[in-house]
Amino acid sequence: MLHPSMIPILTPEALQARVLYRDADILIIDKPAGLAVHAGPKTTIDLEALLPALRFDGREVPRLAHRLDTDTSGCLVLARHGKALTRLGRAFSGHGVDKTYWAVVEGGPAADLGRIDLPLKKRNDKSGWRIVADAKGQPAVTDFRVLGRGDGYVWLALKPATGRTHQLRVHMAEAGWPIVGDPFYGSGRTAARPLHLMARHIGLPPLGQNRPAASAEAPPPDHMRALLAACGCALSGSETAR
Template sequence: MTEEFKAEYTPGEEILRIDRFLGSRLEQVSRSYLQKLVKDGAVLVNGKPVKSSYKVENGDRIRLEIPDAVEPEIEAEPMALDILYEDSDIILINKPKGMVVHPAAGHYSGTLVNGLMAHCKNELSGINGVMRPGIVHRIDMDTTGVLIVCKNDKAHNAIAEQLKVHSITRKYYAIVHGVLKADTGTVNAPIGRHPVDRKKMSINEKNGKEAVTHYRVLQRFRRFTFVECQLETGRTHQIRVHMASIGHPLLGDQVYGPAKVPFSGLQGQTLHAGVLGIIHPSTGEYMEFTAPLPAYFEAILKKLETD
């Protein structure tokens, strides 16, 4: 794939290095991969290769050659799955902490998809391609809880439409830093890719998409608060970004919160997808599924109660 750009800065705009310039225009490509392409000579500025330190000047013409992606063979792997519900259309999984939902760079085995391929055989929707069979939505690696997977394209389209119109019930449970004063609240702020760190999301008024999170206090502690967050939309890292934006990042979230985690052994954010409610794609009936808080989450709550 070939991409071509002409650098056009507005007065006062920051002059960017070549990797940051390309990253700002190719959100789907990681900065590290762009740096590799620059190093490999796949990026030409005014017809000549440049170093990663090159600062793009106004009027520069940039040509980038991105090699065609080769999708690896994804293999079925028998594994223990915590199945909450299953029929011929859908399967609901209680995803454990540390499990990646679908294969991607660096994670081609041990994912939920690998286990689903072994359990469901060929009965998974193919709309999202060979890397994400059956996957209509996902949750982060270190987020636990309910995830719906579709076994056929009819079910996939039906659930995808419910996600699009925000009719699905999704309630998450989290422990956040600080003590929330209000019992309930709503964060309504658009979320988009972070302007500098492309691996992060941020409140982005200019280029972000609508994002709405409703929260409710369940229990207050001396330095933390246990909350329920209900999603009206489903943006990447939505709860993590929204709660951090109001000064209450999630406990354990080293991306959007403090770098130091006050609980030893805690892996990632304390976030659990506890409730998922859908209209069944075949029967048309409303169904709601719940997943209990994982043991690590309960243990932290008990520790906070006695703190």
């Protein structure tokens, strides 16, 4: 998890400034790394508690349509009312949502394109739980594309065809290229090098007749920028991190 000093202070105005897309049905926000989406025993603040600040002109407080891991930043979709939540649920459970993640991994694949098809299963023991590769687990498929390489690291675009817990993190580790800063499946994180994984892009289908399709792209968080640059990523001025 990010050191508390690295997590943005989310005043209502700061959270509103992270809105990437807004219409009558949905919001897409840029969730900061280090912020849990739900309350938990180890969280001091969570996104759900902050959502009243995103009501804007709506009658209801927005609700989460899906989730991101605490240490993953980027595009997160919120439903602005109950009907939108139901329709988004159908879109996420089917194949109607287009998701692209960026990751910086250690080592990296020899091929520039590929697919990882590896079932996953949740395993519980005395120390807690983790996700493991298991032939008897749930199907899990991730497509990858190399975007850049540099000095022992590779910048990848990842497209999950399924949405299993920790899918991208486990698939990268099992392939032999753990995500930089992964404390569970990689070589570990430090205060200076947290998890290098973000939800870069999301595309949603229209939620009804005369409703628009929606999409958004999030800027990389500050902690990923050095290694992205080392792998050849040239960020434009419009991608200034929030």
